[in-house]
Amino acid sequence: MLILAIDTTGFSASIALVKDGKKVFFNKIDSGFIPGKNWWDFPYLLPSCHQKFLIRNLKGIKWEDIDAIAVSTNSGIYNCILVGLSVAETLAYCYKNL
Template identity: 30%
Template sequence: MRILAFDTAGNGCSVCLWQDGQTLALRTLSMSHGQAEQLIPMIAAVREDSGLDWQDLDAIAVTIGPGSFTGLRVGLAAAQGLTLATGLPVIGITTLEAYARQAANAGYRGAILVAVDARRDDLYLQPFHADDTGGLRPLAAPLAAPVEQVAPLLADWGITTATVTGDATALLDGIAALTASHPQAAVDPACLAGLAAGRSAAEAPAIPLYIRPPDAAIPQNGGQLRPDVPHD
């Protein structure tokens, strides 16, 4: 199976073309903004590097969040535009599952807590369990919470020891139950493709997972700078 996979949900922009467990072409950039200008040229570059055309591909995989609101919109809009142009199905994978899978692929077993920096003093969190064969299952739904709630949440989930992974591991130093750490700066698009390969667009639709509202909000007066002034 050949999959075009890309991630713009975090502090970067990454694209790969993947075939049956092998990365045929890869482009990555570290950035906190500007993904809209970089993503399409990077997609064109990996297609050129791989020598594959659209008719050679089977699917598109994209991260659906949680993450940067603007970054998510960039990736999802690109995925939807490409599926309209090519007819390829789009498969959505959460950022949290991708980080958990990368930790399991690195050999971590048992409870895995994914922690992603949500800004505004919060973390996006989700616990998973990796069995002895690397099989992965979620232990609870994703949520947003401040650092001081992590230890009580682990207790509520019945987790006494866990590996913490994601881009916010440094924020959780000192929590006794987190006995191992696997920091990750970004989602690997090859891991994204591997997860998507076992799913259909119906099973994993490309619908954004925001968890909380975006930072930007529409003013109560509808965006006017001042109340209407009556005219003569």
């Protein structure tokens, strides 16, 4: 079973492909946002950073090989969680076998 895992709950975002419990692909981006220092920008810019990161890393995936999509939804930055959920739901809708 090949699972696409997405995490956009915080200041970093990650994406992974896991096959039978073993990591096939992993990539993570750190946004560089520092709470308190540039706090006024992050609600607007951070979700955009996560979205661009996901789109860039999803290119080239053979969707017919993906069996499931896992996305983290617990305790995080609300706007960032919505990015991960939106991407996962859109992919599941477009490739209905997921």
